[in-house]
Amino acid sequence: MPEKILTSEAGVSLPPWMEFRVEPLAEVGSRVAQGKPLLRDRRRPECIITAPISGRLSELETGAGRRLTSLIIQGEGSGERHQYDTQSALEELEGGSGSTALRQLLQSSGLWMRLRSRPFGKVPEASTAPAAIFVMAVDTRPLAPDPRHAIGEDNIARLNLGLRVLSSLCDGPLFFCQDQGPDIPDAHGRLKIVRLGELHPQGLAGLQIHRLFPARLSRQVWDISMEDVVAIGQLLSEGRLPETQVVSVAGPGLREARLVRCPPGADLREICYAFMSPGPRIILSGSALDGRESRWLGFHDRQVTVLERREPTSRHWLEAALRRASRPEPVIATAAVEHALGGAMPGMALLRALSVGDDEAAVDLDVLSLVEEDLALVDYVTAASPRFSDLLRAALNRIEANA
């Protein structure tokens, strides 16, 4: 059973592509209950960020264009939790009459931001309906927690309720991707259970979307992790957001790997410091493949990786000059590259299209089903420079601007 840790501080760290422009809903210095809305996106009012823990909003800083740079909440041990009114949403769900109130509830509670739509991997627009939704109950990234830890006895009912909410949001199929074990949710009409292998990259949503239901410009596919579906179920049944999520804390810089339950946006130093081995360390929010160095647990992350910090070794001046001037080395099509893409598509052709910026060919090779995390393994395996995940984001931005 994972140990529960409530950190004394929590922050919000959003991935850079989210471009969240802040409109504050709470005063700096005021007390906030856990789950209370704090910020809204100025351009997209459906995007709302809620308080990860109860306490005092001690810092809110914005950068250029009012983009969020830092938000810190100091915990004050009252454990107050914000209560949402779920009456109309529940009635709507029981009556099967549309999804207006449900969407309203998900958006105002910030759970809408947990959805990710493809193509482009952004938070979906408020009123769009996807062609399919993928619920990911597997995480094959190195040292990732087994999502089955997030499922207890009482969470099964919440999961089933959450899946009913999702199926009322879309008319198409609902794919539930899980491991080879027994079925996690109860099967119903449009819910399809997909069983996946244990090897990375099998557990990436992008590869499964590519395989089963490719996203197109005219056809959105959403994905969400199972723990967030449980959160949706909990919100509807109790009116409150979950306090904690399952996070694995592991890596070569720790004395022992741990599985904890901590608030979203938890202070990573507080979680890791007592267990680190001596020496310089780097704390990544996310896996060793696609994590970012961060003080707070990232928005979509469910794992923390602690690595040894290696200072760059000094090179001979001639070698350094040659390397700086040189063009990056091309990638050779070995079996390693093929496996890193899951063998799902003509991988080398896709990588070539990305590196020369041929967006048309990339779209033909189904780049629209992918986001950065799907190419993180290729970046690791080939040590490519520039990184293919960055090239993919640039290509997606160009395609989005032209569409």
Add this chain to the structure above:
Amino acid sequence: MIRGIWTRETVAMVFLAALLPVAVSWIWDEGVWGTGRLVFILVLAGLWQALFTFFRAQPPSAAGAVSAFAIAVLAPEVGPLQFAIGVSFGFVFGELVFGGWGRSVLSPAVVTIMFLGFGFPAADWPHLPVQIGWATIPAAAILLFFGVLPWRVLVGALVVLIAAGGFTIDLLNSAIAVVLIFLVCDPAVSASTPLGRWFYGALFGAMIALFAAFWETAPVQIAVSAALLVSLAAPLLDEMAIALWQAVRRYRHG
């Protein structure tokens, strides 16, 4: 963030390691004369790579040594000046002007050997002793173990060669084995899609069978000519494989 190991130079190093058994058996057979020729090509190829490194900031690759060895083994016997011209042409116009190993379409060894073969048709082609053919088996095993050799190419070629030889191994001689492992199965110039690789290997086998049936010449010339033609066809084969893949996906996903 951590970085993996499968950079271009790792692949080149695996190729060099796989070359060792073949190199030992060839040097054993050729002696000092062959070694001198190999050193001559290595120096010349290294010189061209160094020039491109300094003037075009193009990182050099250890794969040049593999090509140099293939030239030393397979090139027709011409004088040193002709040899220098051929090697320079092969490395510069076969590989370096395209951006080096991994960006080129053809292997510099194939370009050099065909250049010398066409330019000096009276020159004698080398005859490879049988132990070199045997030495390619451990080489192929090393490459397959590390996943560097595209196994679909190898299997495709072997199946066609064995079938075309009337289920004997007549068509599998030393020259064809060396060309198949080190020139045709070079992952940088072979087709890159799974289906394209099957086509590519099978096409190589079919060309060998065709040439062997209608062309009275040395096995080395047959093998290298087939390698040149399939390398030129590789982008087309990839394009066909991708078109087929897209048609299947359109049918399946609408």
